[in-house]
Amino acid sequence: MSYRLSVDGRLERGEQTRRLIVRRAAEIASAEGLETLSIGRLAADLGLSKSGVFALFGSKEDLQLATVRAARESVVSEVVRPALAAENPLWAVIELWLSYSERRVFPGGCFFSSVRPEFDSRPGRVRDEIASLGREWEGLFERLARDAGLPDPAQLAFEIVAILDAANANSMLYDDASAYDKARVALRARIAMPTGTEINVATPNDTSIASSGSSTT
Amino acid sequence: MSYRLSVDGRLERGEQTRRLIVRRAAEIASAEGLETLSIGRLAADLGLSKSGVFALFGSKEDLQLATVRAARESVVSEVVRPALAAENPLWAVIELWLSYSERRVFPGGCFFSSVRPEFDSRPGRVRDEIASLGREWEGLFERLARDAGLPDPAQLAFEIVAILDAANANSMLYDDASAYDKARVALRARIAMPTGTEINVATPNDTSIASSGSSTT
Numbered sequence: 001m002s003y004r005l006s007v008d009g010r011l012e013r014g015e016q017t018r019r020l021i022v023r024r025a026a027e028i029a030s031a032e033g034l035e036t037l038s039i040g041r042l043a044a045d046l047g048l049s050k051s052g053v054f055a056l057f058g059s060k061e062d063l064q065l066a067t068v069r070a071a072r073e074s075v076v077s078e079v080v081r082p083a084l085a086a087e088n089p090l091w092a093v094i095e096l097w098l099s100y101s102e103r104r105v106f107p108g109g110c111f112f113s114s115v116r117p118e119f120d121s122r123p124g125r126v127r128d129e130i131a132s133l134g135r136e137w138e139g140l141f142e143r144l145a146r147d148a149g150l151p152d153p154a155q156l157a158f159e160i161v162a163i164l165d166a167a168n169a170n171s172m173l174y175d176d177a178s179a180y181d182k183a184r185v186a187l188r189a190r191i192a193m194p195t196g197t198e199i200n201v202a203t204p205n206d207t208s209i210a211s212s213g214s215s216t217t
Numbered sequence: 218m219s220y221r222l223s224v225d226g227r228l229e230r231g232e233q234t235r236r237l238i239v240r241r242a243a244e245i246a247s248a249e250g251l252e253t254l255s256i257g258r259l260a261a262d263l264g265l266s267k268s269g270v271f272a273l274f275g276s277k278e279d280l281q282l283a284t285v286r287a288a289r290e291s292v293v294s295e296v297v298r299p300a301l302a303a304e305n306p307l308w309a310v311i312e313l314w315l316s317y318s319e320r321r322v323f324p325g326g327c328f329f330s331s332v333r334p335e336f337d338s339r340p341g342r343v344r345d346e347i348a349s350l351g352r353e354w355e356g357l358f359e360r361l362a363r364d365a366g367l368p369d370p371a372q373l374a375f376e377i378v379a380i381l382d383a384a385n386a387n388s389m390l391y392d393d394a395s396a397y398d399k400a401r402v403a404l405r406a407r408i409a410m411p412t413g414t415e416i417n418v419a420t421p422n423d424t425s426i427a428s429s430g431s432s433t434t
Contacts, residue, residue, distance in 0.1 A: 108334075114334045116390055117250075118331075120325070120326070120386070165382070165383060173347070173351055174348055183375075
């Protein structure tokens, strides 16, 4: 019994450490990319032993994959889950994602905007995962647009993702938050959402609402 | 006199070598980013001596800056100059840029789409140059939209760049050329260009037209 407790305790600590590491890895990657990630640097940043970090991931590719998945989880909990509980989920995903990017939840802006161009010419498991999550993200908008009865949902989904990415990219490159306003203007006009339609969603930190939403997958 | 000729000859050869190097550098950077560029690798790729390449650029930052400027020149000669000579220059820039991205003039797709997220969190001369060229690019669309009498040219320019970047990004990440069609559909609807309006521009290789266009700066 005490043996089991000890094992469980170690497993739990291992899981906590793993989460800490991928969180820090995603922060670094949002600004500097996934290729510059090194187990040595992460260990130094977090005051952990290099062998301890290595034991949790094994390879740089495994660390990169875990980081990509952690970034997805962050978008799900901060954006998707609360949005799906809102009255107008399509518009709520848009607004919550713009806020997510604008608040710099990741210091380098949207994690995926940073790593997509980095990996789109590098065949392998990391690229496959990033592409799969990109399709999932565009597919979410397509489904929500269809549910809202909007015409040509696949076309609309492409355009929504384009405008959101541009808002994030311009705000990062030009230090100019007006890109978020331009994105809202563009999407309000495109989705023919009456101006002044306010969304009614919980703030991302309201976990009671967030956890009651359905999953995207 | 023979001394001058010799110096001129060397200068010319130096300039040709420089162009060869930045061209190769831009190709690499479009796929792998500017940070992974190394003078050693470029020298090996091109069969040049490392000291010879170093003598032409001096520092990695100077090489990166020269590469960014060479990529701009490529866009000017392949897209902007011929488009400005067309009947509908706004639409011609759009069509020629989509073709430029689709033909993979740079193997990693649009050079700037690759290096923007890489440098948007790295303060310095390279980031400043990339930001300045990004504003120049968006400013070109703003000016052409204003010349065409379209409302809110700054807003439209933001949206055009967003859609073009998304076409390039999706085609790279998903190996899916349909993103270019989605971009055309989106921009035709947005600019209220009647479907079937054909542009009449010279092909990018027609240098007689290209060289007669005006500059963008």
